[in-house]
Amino acid sequence: MSALLTVDRVVKRFGGVAAVDGVSFTLDAGSVLGLIGPNGSGKTTLLGVLAGTHEPTSGTVTLDGKVASGKGAHRAVHAGIARTFQTTRLFGSWTLREGLRLAHGERRGRQAWSDDRLADLLGLDGLLDQPCASLTSAAQRLAMIALALATGPRVLLLDEPAVGMDTAEAAALADAVRRAADELDVAVVVVDHNMQFLMPLADTVLVMAAGAVLAEGTPEQIRADEAVIASYLGEA
């Protein structure tokens, strides 16, 4: 069986800086990839290439064998790649249900998960009709994921979803992401500096340093990798 997502030798330069410098990996449906590395190592830029916001300087991202990179963010969503951002960008006085209705409009015939199913999956039961602005910041982060999932993605990209969360909130988030991967068969890429959150959640971890892949393996392999400990985990 071929991989759902294939990232092939992706380079992204900003002027003289190679923010992403020849990254390759594959991702299967239903699996969770943790993307880690020091500040400035290129994680957010790589996520931007996957999400279509950055056109790669060279290399390709293919989804189900079709090139998905370099076509803009909107077409990436239509192709089945959805992302959340580091900041919570919700719809102010809108309720989550109203936001979900809008997001469902981007599905282009893909899988529809009902509002109740998404709320249940993310632990947001009872909050569908509350204004998003009135939700706790942890619930707003989960609501962002619900909105991304309402577009019916095959691949979900999460940029530092656990920022600002306490241990219990981060554990609930990890459960929700795991359920989304398992029950909806979505492939997930998660960038986060919180190792307590990310390591138990990830099936595979990819470590970036200076735009390139420093190491890739299971969380156990990565924890034991001396180069990773020296460049990153020793401080994390």
Ligand SMILES: Nc1ncnc2c1ncn2[C@@H]1O[C@H](COP(=O)(O)OP(=O)(O)OP(=O)(O)O)[C@@H](O)[C@H]1O
């Ligand atoms: N739009 C841009 N223009 C110029 N340089 C950029 C741009 N975006 C990122 N860079 C540079 O690319 C490199 C990688 O940045 P990036 O934000 O992808 O790293 P990161 O691993 O996500 O860092 P952090 O963990 O701090 O979020 C850095 O040197 C950064 O200054």
